[in-house]
Amino acid sequence: MIRPMIRVVLPPHLRSLANVDRTVEIEVTGPVTQRTILDALETRYPMLRGTMRDHVTQQRRPLVRFFACEEDISHDSPDVLLPDAVASGVEPFFIIGAIAGGGRV
Amino acid sequence: MSQVRVLVGTRKGAFILTSDGKRQRWDVSGPHFGGWQIYHLKGSPADPSRLYASQSNDWFGQQIQRSDDGGKTWKPVGNKFVYDGVPGTHQWYDGTPHPWEFKRVWHLEPSLNDPDTVYAGAEDAALFRSSDGGQTWQEISGLRSHGTGPRWQPGAGGMCLHTILLDAKDPARIFIAISAAGAFRTDDAGKTWQPINRGLRSEFMPDPTAEVGHCVHRLAMHPSRPDVLFMQKHWDVMRSDDAGNNWHEVSGNLPTDFGFVIDVHAHEPETIYVVPIKSDSEHYPPEGKLRVYRSRTGGNEWEALASGLPQQDCYVNVLRDAMAVDSLDSCGIYFGTTGGQVYASPDAGDNWSPIVRDLPAVVAVEVQTLP
Numbered sequence: 001m002i003r004p005m006i007r008v009v010l011p012p013h014l015r016s017l018a019n020v021d022r023t024v025e026i027e028v029t030g031p032v033t034q035r036t037i038l039d040a041l042e043t044r045y046p047m048l049r050g051t052m053r054d055h056v057t058q059q060r061r062p063l064v065r066f067f068a069c070e071e072d073i074s075h076d077s078p079d080v081l082l083p084d085a086v087a088s089g090v091e092p093f094f095i096i097g098a099i100a101g102g103g104r105v
Numbered sequence: 106m107s108q109v110r111v112l113v114g115t116r117k118g119a120f121i122l123t124s125d126g127k128r129q130r131w132d133v134s135g136p137h138f139g140g141w142q143i144y145h146l147k148g149s150p151a152d153p154s155r156l157y158a159s160q161s162n163d164w165f166g167q168q169i170q171r172s173d174d175g176g177k178t179w180k181p182v183g184n185k186f187v188y189d190g191v192p193g194t195h196q197w198y199d200g201t202p203h204p205w206e207f208k209r210v211w212h213l214e215p216s217l218n219d220p221d222t223v224y225a226g227a228e229d230a231a232l233f234r235s236s237d238g239g240q241t242w243q244e245i246s247g248l249r250s251h252g253t254g255p256r257w258q259p260g261a262g263g264m265c266l267h268t269i270l271l272d273a274k275d276p277a278r279i280f281i282a283i284s285a286a287g288a289f290r291t292d293d294a295g296k297t298w299q300p301i302n303r304g305l306r307s308e309f310m311p312d313p314t315a316e317v318g319h320c321v322h323r324l325a326m327h328p329s330r331p332d333v334l335f336m337q338k339h340w341d342v343m344r345s346d347d348a349g350n351n352w353h354e355v356s357g358n359l360p361t362d363f364g365f366v367i368d369v370h371a372h373e374p375e376t377i378y379v380v381p382i383k384s385d386s387e388h389y390p391p392e393g394k395l396r397v398y399r400s401r402t403g404g405n406e407w408e409a410l411a412s413g414l415p416q417q418d419c420y421v422n423v424l425r426d427a428m429a430v431d432s433l434d435s436c437g438i439y440f441g442t443t444g445g446q447v448y449a450s451p452d453a454g455d456n457w458s459p460i461v462r463d464l465p466a467v468v469a470v471e472v473q474t475l476p
Contacts, residue, residue: 013140013165017181047181051165055185063164097164 003027004089006037011097014052018045023092032087034066035078052095067094107476109431110175111439111460112156113447114143114469119158121176122460126433128451131460137179138170145212145426145469148175152220153473157239159210159225167209169225169239182239186210186227189246195229196258205229205249212426214269218276226266230257230283232295245295248281253300253317260284260320260339267425268324272331280334280349285320288336290349301349305338323425325367327374335377335404337367337425342379344404355404360391366428370453371436375403378438378454380423389420397440399454413457414448421446426469433474441467 005025015022026040035058042049053060058078060066065074069083069091085091107126113119118136137143138160146158154175160168167186170179192205208228216222225233225242231249233242248254257264265284272278277294280301287302305319320339327333336343336352341362343352356362361381370376377400383391390396395414398407421444431437438454441447445464450457 011164013162016139016141017165017168047168047184050167050184056187061164061166 003029004087006032006040006086007089007092008037008041009092009094011095013097014048014095017047017051020045025089028087032082033079034073034076034082037082037093038078063098065096065098067096107433107474109433109437110148110153110473110475111429111447111449112146112148112176112469112471112473113441113461113464113467114146114158114426115441115445115465115467116142117465119143119146119160120461120464122447124460128431128433128437128449128460133461134176137176141168142209143468144209145471146170147213147215147471148473149215149220149223150217151215153475155215155220155238157213157215157223159213161209167207169210169213171239183235183241186225186233186242187244188231188249189244190250193249194255195264196256198259200258202255205231207231208263211265211267212269214271217271217273224269224271224279226269226281228263228265229259230264230266230286232266232269232279232281234295247291247296248289248298251289251298253286256317257283257286258318268321270324270326270331270334273328274331278331278348280324280326282321282324282336284322285318285339287317287319288321288324288334288349301345302352303350304345304352305336305343306341307339309339322365323367325369325377327369330374333374333403335367335369337364337379339363339385342367342404355400357400357405357407359398359407360409364423365425366423366440368428368430368438370438371430371432372434373401373436376401376453377403378428379407380428380440382422388422393418393420395419395421395442397438397450397454397457410450410454410457412455413450419444424468426471427467429470429472431472431474437472439470439472441470443467 111122118139120135124131141160144159149155156172158170194202197203210225212226214224221238232245268282270280282288323337325335332348334345342356344355364382394416397410421442428440438450443466446459446462449460
């Protein structure tokens, strides 16, 4: 059986870092969760390690948000199964830099 | 003919400026890493084609970039900075204990001899070292654990390790400075450290002459005389003639002794440069006039250098890593401003001109003199 590719939309800073377009397609083995998507993403693009979650604790960085099917799922457990639409590649998994002011930078 | 390469870090990317030895026409490349803060970038003295850059932002954290071709191409290397052991606490702004948390790399200092060895000064203050070209990083934890760490406190810009000076005559000796903890020295390649702040006086502290807690903005040293150090402190320009064991003030006739940068002429160890800033609450030059001050006597007697610099309505700042010198026969001096200009003087400060302008706010300037 051919597994569908998961589509992930990256924010502009991470696109330039990984030298990729807005949407990347990755293969996830096993259940499709935040954790398995990030694992697959970091394996394919090692330069993204530490940019979305802490190297050691694996906690989401404070100003990074995850969206799926128009829902903010940032505060869900990283091991919760994502909607079928994401797992089947119909809907993308969004990684977003929080809109957080900007006066300082 | 010699070439000069100026490495500029800004709030929104890096820029590389190149010129021949005349330093009259400049080519600008960039932005590299557009949209990211580039706190610092610096070339290896052992291999000038090897550059390291600190790339970060508040959303996605820290990256270290490396170039092996003088900045034409770059690749991200290791960004895993983990404190050694239990990080412990330092003082927070209100004096309460606060856990050490890695935020970013402020300064990269490549080894004098090995292109693959590079030091990184971090916020929250710590010194890291890589010996594999930036792929992996290990904390030199003797600095934080020597005993005074719990008394360190962040300055307004964060608790950053911003200065790393390597002693060309003694590979085991390193000087570092932290805002707001002070200056420190190791004589055994980082195993043990000692505060070197005797003679500093900081009126904002409960004990103005305490062993640590001073807001040191920058240290400078001439490579031929590593026992002579110069310091721009929050207030006061200071000098030590015994490798930091004792300091004395050399602010002399400066219009204000607040500032961030300090540097030394490439060929004249007693010629030093600062850019006076009005005050710690008014981060711009006095009277709206941008002036570099030069002392040819190692401090105390200063002359204003203003030829070619804006002398009215100028309210930019010059941040701590934003001054550098080249080593051509006629020493070039360079500095960048928060207004996005990089000024250069090809004649040791007598005459200045902008070599690029309207960049994002400049955070760091480094210079490579190439054969």
